[in-house]
Amino acid sequence: MFNSVLIANRGEIAVRVMHTAKVMGLKTIAVFSEADRDALHVALADEAYCIGPAPANESYLKADAILEVAKQSGAEAIHPGYGFLSENAAFAEACEKAGVIFIGPPASAIRAMGLKDAAKALMEKAGVPVVPGYHGEDQDAGLLAKEAKRIGYPVLIKAVAGGGGKGMRRVDAPEDFEKALKSAQREAASAFGDERVLIEKFVTQPRHVEIQVFADGQGDAVYLFERDCSLQRRHQKVIEEAPAPGMPEEMRKAMGEAAVKAAKAIGYKGAGTIEFIADASEGLQPGRFFFMEMNTRLQVEHPVTEMITATDLVEWQLRVAAGEKLPLRQSELEINGHAIEARLYAEDPAKQFFPSTGTLHRLRLPEEDEFVRIDTGVREGDAVSMFYDPMIAKLIVWDASRDAALRRMKAALEEVEIAGLKSNAAFLARVAGHAAFRAGDIDTGFIDRHLTDLVPPPATPEPHVIALAALHEVHVRGAQLRARDAASPWTANDGWELGGARAENVPLLFGGEALGVTVQASGKGWRVHYGEHTLYAEGSLSDDGALQAVVDGRRVRASAIELNGGFVLMRRGVAYEFTRPNPLDVDFGEEAGGEGILAPMPGKIIQVLTEAGKSVRKGDALIVLEAMKMEQTLQAPGEGVVASVNVSAGDQVEGGAVLLTFEDKE
Structure with a gap:
């Protein structure tokens, strides 16, 4: 076993890796951007080094800066966490060249699964079922539209590289395809540096079920059962649970064996997740699941697997990276109880879940015990900035049954106290208590279907x-x-x-x-x-x-x-x-000469879709803003005429900036 590990990440995953590394007696080394100088992961590390300015592409994505820290600190291994460089084959190779152990799969495996089109072709060859679609190299817009028509609407446009819902758009009709394609390509290019996409048939009642696999590089691989990640918003997971509700044992075995087959097909090593789409229109059934993609890293939702299998997957990663065999064989793994994870975000559900930035003037989370676990990378007084993912914490609960775990999750969420910015705590509590969710009647459209219940209209308090x-x-x-x-x-x-x-x-x-x-x-x-x-x-x-x-x-x-x-x-x-009313407040009239569109938060202008003098209707797309790694389309609040446009594509704007104004109504 090596003696030191550098965590090339930030936030809750950096803290999570450090926890296990310290338990194992390893020296922990952190890297941080200028914005994270006072962050929790920095405070907890044995050593910490600044690697650049706040933007990720100037700090956490700079492989050379991270490897230089490894050299300075004498780090023997690098754990990439998830996101950033975790699925970067070139970084894995650079670590090997520098004589540093990369705690993850070999670069060849990352490349094999890094591009969704190539991965699907490989899985087809290995006998793993895949979703019908177009995975070709030709990216001509006309050809893509033709392929979408051949596949049959609705379809999904998906970025070939990356994940997390970025560069992904659902299209329900041919007339919407061109606009959705351009938006997906822009977002993919911004997030992954690769605008290529593939087209897939959209399963109308999909369950997102993923299998946790682990391989030791010595020919052995196991699956640690499934997680259900169907509860999503904008293709990003909100609540995950293990095992999947209503999963037949025959299907669990079939999916697990298919996942192991996929891992062995690429010579895998370490922790990985095979993501499947299951057609739940007639309930979960063997033979009605399709390979979607493989994440060649640890997943955000790995704690639910740990809690039902009594394992520490980070410890497994460290041991396998050091050349040890898998700690357990397939026959020694079993499911115990039920675990649920809720992602607590800084966002405003009442405003279409728009990310919220600011200082956590109050952050009180439930106390941890054998039933409740908290993974977080922030403390009370810390700031949630525009530069990174707005996750505050992951709240994970375990109990003997799903019903008991749901009751425990709802109670835990009701203990959360957050002030200084908006959060989705109350929204998550409503989900955990919703009758349909408790009954297991879930698929990826659950939130949209029950949005009125989960995000009720603003009202005066009781x-x-x-x-x-x-x-x-x-x-x-x-x-x-x-x-x-x-x-x-x-x-x-x-x-x-x-x-x-x-x-x-x-x-x-x-x-x-x-x-x-x-x-x-x-x-x-x-x-x-x-x-x-x-x-x-x-x-x-x-x-x-x-x-x-x-x-x-x-x-x-x-x-x-x-x-x-x-x-x-x-x-x-x-x-x-x-x-409290301020007697000195005076109404000086509306800012910028009348109603306008304000930047809801700091970000970058991606596209301006209107001009001065143009008439618009309610809901018309006016400006596309990129903030906190996601595109947000700002729409007209009603009918009117644009008086002025104050920004251009490429501009960086502050929150509250007047982006455009409308002519005053007479």
């Missing part, structure tokens, strides 16, 4: 939440008064008045609208009046923002943090943002 907010304000006001003169009876804040307590206004805004809340002292607490509702609330507010209360006889807990001229109240995974 009355008991308003009561908690009012109680918070009463306590904050009392603390402020006592801070001025703790000995004075006039700062008691108990609502006592000669002749009885009177109602007091609690000036609160939610979503910019005044709530009209008043409170009136009553006994040990307060009567909260809100619209037609009157609730009795009493409780205490601790210095760290924990609010213990009883509302109309119901004991409830919440947490609050002062932020942006107001406070964020967090309860059961939901963050409610309340503001």
Whole structure:
């Protein structure tokens, strides 16, 4: 076994690898960009080296800079994590040339599976079933459109290189093909430096089921069963679980053996994942699954496999890379219980899941135990920037059955407290509690099908939440008064008045609208009046923002943090943002001379699809913005005429920048 390992990655996967490496007594070496100077993975490493500016192509994707750190630090091995250089054959070869062990498959295996078209041809030859489609070299747009028609709509356009949903578009009709093709090619070129695509038949009720394989390079390979990754949004996984719900044992064996056959066909070594699409229109059945692609690395969702097999896949990687045989044979592997992983992202579900940047002023996650595991690369006070994936943490739970695991997942998500930016915590909790999901009625279209349930329209909080907010304000006001003169009876804040307590206004805004809340002292607490509702609330507010209360006889807990001229109240995974009116605020009219399109976050302008003087309708695509590794199309909010366009393709813009304006309506 080598004595030191350099982790050529960042965030939660770098922290994850370090954990196992330290348990094994290995020296850990981190690399970081200038934006990650104070990151968690840097703080945890035995040594850490800066390799360049924030953009990944100037830091984490610079193989020469990483190998120079390996030389300086004396690192004997490099673990690439996932993403970045993890599936880069040239990097694997460069490591070998530099005399550093690459903790992953040989470069030949990466190349064999790195391009989806070549991989499918190879799998067909090896006898592994593949999705019908076009995988040819000719990339003429007319030919691709002709092939899509031959395959039959709907079809998927997929980047030949890479993964993660980038460069992937579903097309339902011939008239939409050209636009989708250009968008997929742009995104593929930006993400992978390769704009080539392939065309596949879209399975209308697809289950995304993947098999974890492991090979030791000495002729032995095993499968560690399946993960169901069907719950997706924009082709990116949201919740993963193992084993797959409703998986027949006969099909599990067939898929596992096909995955091992695929790994052996390319002389594989280390951890890999064979991804299959299963046609679930009549339930999971042997013979109705197709090879989609192979990820020649550790997967983001590997913890669910670890939890049902009682293994440490990173330890397996390190041991196999050091020349050891696989720790277990196929006959020694078995499934125990059920595990589920939820990806906690900095994004706003109410705004089409747009990524959110900012500082994590509050980050409280459930405590870890034998049932709950947290993988994260950030701490409270850290920033989520525009440069990298917006993942905050992976929340993984295990229990004896799927039903029990789902209950545990929902409860764990309701403990999450995040303030300072938007998150998908409440959305994930709704998914975990949804009746159809609990029944196992899932495929890749689940989120779109149940979007109204999972992302309900914005609404004023429920009355008991308003009561908690009012109680918070009463306590904050009392603390402020006592801070001025703790000995004075006039700062008691108990609502006592000669002749009885009177109602007091609690000036609160939610979503910019005044709530009209008043409170009136009553006994040990307060009567909260809100619209037609009157609730009795009493409780205490601790210095760290924990609010213990009883509302109309119901004991409830919440947490609050002062932020942006107001406070964020967090309860059961939901963050409610309340503001206080500022008497000095003055409305100076609309910015930029009327309604316009603002950049929702920092990014790069990819395409401008309109011009000054052009009439537009609601939903028309106006500007394509690339932010946090994904293209976002900004659309017209309604009918109007474009007054000015303030950006061009290639421009870098800040969040809130006015990209274009509309003519004022008379």
